[in-house]
Amino acid sequence: MIKVYLASPFSHEDKLIEKWRYEQVCKAAALLQDDKHLIFSPIAHSFGLAMHGGLHNKPWEGFWKEIDFAYISMMDALWVLTLTGWRSSIGVTDEIRFARSRNMPVKLVSMESVTHGQETHKETSKRERHLPEMHRIPEQKVCSG
Numbered sequence: 103m104i105k106v107y108l109a110s111p112f113s114h115e116d117k118l119i120e121k122w123r124y125e126q127v128c129k130a131a132a133l134l135q136d137d138k139h140l141i142f143s144p145i146a147h148s149f150g151l152a153m154h155g156g157l158h159n160k161p162w163e164g165f166w167k168e169i170d171f172a173y174i175s176m177m178d179a180l181w182v183l184t185l186t187g188w189r190s191s192i193g194v195t196d197e198i199r200f201a202r203s204r205n206m207p208v209k210l211v212s213m214e215s216v217t218h219g220q221e222t223h224k225e226t227s228k229r230e231r232h233l234p235e236m237h238r239i240p241e242q243k244v245c246s247g
Contacts, residue, residue: 107174108134108143108211109198110183111191123185130183130216142177144170167193171200179207183216 110127114120124145131143148169170193174180180201188194201208 103140104138104179105140105177106134106142107170107177107180107197107201108141108146108183109180109188109194110143110145110185111187111194112145113191113193114187119187123187126185126213127183130211130213133216133219134181134211142173144173167196170197174200174206175204177206179209181209181211184210184212 108127108131110123110130112120112123112127114123127143128146131141131146135141174197180197182188182194182198198208
């Protein structure tokens with residue numbers, strides 16, 4: 103079984119957007135979970151703890167980043183759920199950099215492909231052509247899942 107860290111954007115000044123992002127990543131994590139993939143989403147798995155434990159105002163630097171990097175270190179691959187805002191997300195950017203520094207396979211996953219069960223290597227490669235250099239993932243690093 104492949105252990106997958108599912109990165110996604112979350113923080114936003116509009117709490118309705120945060121709620122939507124949370125709901126989308128929960129749905130994606132549930133749909134991606136199968137007998138070949140163990141999916142861990144820091145948003146889906148930590149949001150309840152943050153809200154009920156008074157951790158929701160903790161900063162990315164100095165708190166969440168260290169926790170998320172510890173989880174990434176236990177994983178076999180990092181997948182990025184490409185919700186609106188993922189390219190500008192400091193957290194997602196840091197998570198991609200950290201995974202790549204560990205030579206971990208990184209894969210882009212759209213919500214559309216998750217809900218239709220059609221995430222393919224070809225779709226991922228096509229999307230990468232439009233990414234800034236730091237987000238481009240070499241062909242051999244893409245997890246075929």
